[in-house]
Amino acid sequence: MxxxxxxxxxxxxxxxxxxxxxxYRPFSFEVLFTNPVCATYQYDREQVxxxxxxLRQKPQNVYCKASDEATSVGRRxxxxxxxxxxxxxxxxxxxxxxxxxxxxxxxxxxLCQALRKGxxxxxxxxxxxxxxxxxxxxxxxxxxxxxxLTYRGSTGGLGFAHNKILIVTSTDPAVKKIxxxxxxxxxxxxxxHENWNFVTTASESYFAQxxxxxxxxxxxxxxxxxxxxxxxxxxxxEIKASPESDIKSFFVPTDGVAALAQVxxxxxxxxxxxxxxxxxxxxxxxxxxxxLGRGTKVKFVLDDDVYWAQTLRKDVGRNTRVxxxxxxxxxxxxxxxxxxxxxxxxxxxxxxxxFMIYNFGGGAGxxxxxxxxxxxxxxxxxxxxxxxxxxxxxxxxxxxxxxxYYDTLATGASQMxxxxxxx
Numbered sequence: 001m002x003x004x005x006x007x008x009x010x011x012x013x014x015x016x017x018x019x020x021x022x023x024y025r026p027f028s029f030e031v032l033f034t035n036p037v038c039a040t041y042q043y044d045r046e047q048v049x050x051x052x053x054x055l056r057q058k059p060q061n062v063y064c065k066a067s068d069e070a071t072s073v074g075r076r077x078x079x080x081x082x083x084x085x086x087x088x089x090x091x092x093x094x095x096x097x098x099x100x101x102x103x104x105x106x107x108x109x110x111l112c113q114a115l116r117k118g119x120x121x122x123x124x125x126x127x128x129x130x131x132x133x134x135x136x137x138x139x140x141x142x143x144x145x146x147x148x149l150t151y152r153g154s155t156g157g158l159g160f161a162h163n164k165i166l167i168v169t170s171t172d173p174a175v176k177k178i179x180x181x182x183x184x185x186x187x188x189x190x191x192x193h194e195n196w197n198f199v200t201t202a203s204e205s206y207f208a209q210x211x212x213x214x215x216x217x218x219x220x221x222x223x224x225x226x227x228x229x230x231x232x233x234x235x236x237x238e239i240k241a242s243p244e245s246d247i248k249s250f251f252v253p254t255d256g257v258a259a260l261a262q263v264x265x266x267x268x269x270x271x272x273x274x275x276x277x278x279x280x281x282x283x284x285x286x287x288x289x290x291x292l293g294r295g296t297k298v299k300f301v302l303d304d305d306v307y308w309a310q311t312l313r314k315d316v317g318r319n320t321r322v323x324x325x326x327x328x329x330x331x332x333x334x335x336x337x338x339x340x341x342x343x344x345x346x347x348x349x350x351x352x353x354x355f356m357i358y359n360f361g362g363g364a365g366x367x368x369x370x371x372x373x374x375x376x377x378x379x380x381x382x383x384x385x386x387x388x389x390x391x392x393x394x395x396x397x398x399x400x401x402x403x404x405y406y407d408t409l410a411t412g413a414s415q416m417x418x419x420x421x422x423x
Contacts, residue, residue, distance in 0.1 A: 021199075021207050021244040022391055026175060028200040031397040032079045033353075034183070035404075036072040036191040038064035041423040051414045058423055062409050063344050064191040072190050073106065079181070079196035080189035084110040086168050086177055086198070094169040096215040098124035098152075098383070100162045100371075101135070102185040108137045115145025124218045126161035127151035148219070152383065156224025158253065159381030163218070164371035167211055176201055176208035180370060180385055182278075182354045192352045193341055193405075195369060195398070197387075206241040207249065213239070214251050218383065228383075229254040246391045252372065252384035259386045260379045263287055263368055266358045266388070272297040274402045275374075276353040280306075281323050282376030285330050292334040300331060301402075301410050303351035304340040308420050316420075317345040332413075339410035346422055353405075357398050365395045 021027065038061050047055040064072075073080040087095065087110045095114065102108070102125055115121055125135045131154035141147045153161035164184060168177035178201065183194035201208050213235035221227035232254050243249075250259035260283060267273060267287050273296060275288070280302070292298055305317035309324035332338050341351040355369035370386035372378030389395065 019205075019242055019244055020246040020391075021201060021205060022246055024202040024205045026200050026202065028198075029391060029394055030082070030198040031394055031401075032077055032082060032196045032198065033401050034072065034079055034188075034190060034192060034194045034196075035061070036064050036068060036193070037061060037075070038068040038072070038191070041065070043421060043423055047417040047419060047421060049415050050418055053415065055417055059342050059409060059411060062193075063342050063423070064347075064349055065344060066187075066191075066347055069187065069190045078190070079183065079194065080104065080106060082196070082198055083107060083166070083179065083189060086166075086179070087111060087114050089168075089170070091170040091172065092119055092168055093171050094120045094122075096122045096165075096167040096169075096212065097185075098161065098163040098165045098215055098218055099184045100126045100160060100164070102137050103135075104185050104187070104189050105137070107185050107189060108140065111141055112144035115141060115147060118145065120146045120148075122148040122150075122215065122219065124150045124152055124161060124163070124215065124222070126153045129154055131155045150219050150222070152218055152222040156227070157381070158222075158225050158228075158383065159377050160383070161218070161222070162371055162378070162382040163214070163385050165211055165214065165385055167208075167215065174203055176203045176205070178208060178211050180387065182352055182369070182371065187347075187349065188352060192350045193343070195353050195355055195401070197369070197394075204241055206239055206243045207247060209239045209241065210236060210243075210249055210251075214385065222383070225253045246389065248388040250370075250386040250388075252379055252382060252386070255386075256379040256384075262388050263356070266356075266366055266368060267291045267296070268294070269360055270296060270358040271361050272299070272359040274299045274357040274359075274399075274406070276301045276351065276355055276402070276405065277374040278303060278318070278350055278352045278354060279323065279373035279375050280327055280331070281374075283379065284374035284376070285326060288336065289330045289334055292331075292336060298331070298336040299406060300336050300338045301351065301353075301405050302327070302338060302340055304342045304411070304416070305345055307340045307413065307416060312420060317348065318350065339406060339412050340416065341405070341410055342416075344422060355398060357395065357402055365392075365399070366390045367395050367398045369398070
């Protein structure tokens with residue numbers, strides 16, 4: 001296929017003829033957010049905000065500790081609850097998954113039990129910055145049954161193996177279940193602030209088949225970007241179904257150019273952008289700066305580690321001083337309305353959502369989301385999975401959640417405490 005035609009298909013320009021994922025049967029698209037339920041954490045002494053108000057505690061259900069996990073994951077609408085439900089279902093026959101990290105004991109236990117029942121599990125995990133690290137929770141599954149475990153990333157011109165995908169094959173050959181998320185199989189399923197997407201679709205859909213192409217390419221050819229891209233593209237060319245028009249999938253490093261083009265084109269068309277990310281830098285920061293320059297309204301929710309990295313002039317948690325200074329200059333200084341989730345750096349609890357909601361006017365909207373942070377590396381070097389979604393009920397779910405974050409849970413700069421104190 002001609003490169004430029006392929007790029008147009010991925011960006012949506014020529015997709016009006018394609019089937020919609022929502023037209024397939026079965027079809028279910030459930031968006032779940034961790035929304036942790038956490039205890040009240042009071043300061044040892046009263047704190048004062050920049051506007052002069054007295055603070056006695058951290059924001060409820062924003063700042064959490066490890067002891068809050070059990071309450072958070074016990075709810076039926078918890079992402080971890082749904083993950084384990086899908087893994088443990090009697091009809092589950094095979095599981096393929098790729099994640100940066102894996103440390104959830106509850107998920108590990110569910111996978112072990114599935115393996116002991118005869119479910120075949122293929123797992124791809126990041127091998128660390130040297131590409132040679134192992135994961136003890138993943139390794140522990142070897143004794144449970146038919147496990148294929150592969151480590152990827154940091155070889156052959158690649159960055160992190162940062163995908164977040166889980167595929168469930170059931171005893172019904174016509175059905176596939178796909179999970180994609182901002183979170184890893186860690187506290188990303190519980191007390192981090194994350195977005196998780198649970199899709200049930202027909203096995204014949206392009207969406208279902210292309211995800212299997214990605215996992216297979218990572219396992220069989222994931223030691224270099226050239227080998228991975230070659231196998232992924234060959235596999236995609238053999239899919240008889242057309243790419244769906246209401247959800248477009250991008251797999252970096254192969255589709256990084258097309259993914260960034262989609263972000264830019266949507267940003268240029270939007271009247272308003274509402275966004276959340278853990279990291280924000282490079283080309284993606286410039287997209288927002290350009291939007292602000294055009295007069296587009298931009299709202300952003302970040303981890304408060306970004307705020308403190310700028311305020312204290314040092315790296316805080318997983319966010320850097322350099323990154324924070326660029327955000328302050330190019331985003332906040334350019335007119336974006338920015339708030340922060342006051343998370344617990346002591347346990348590396350993160351605001352780890354990564355999505356952008358585009359409002360085009362007239363009730364039209366879209367969401368761009370996936371595994372990657374809004375950084376240049378996420379669109380060029382890493383293994384990543386991104387999605388551009390126009391399914392109305394999905395856009396609505398993200399929009400409603402964003403209102404909860406922005407209006408209720410997040411803190412504006414003037415309401416942030418003057419001192420960096422963690423209960």
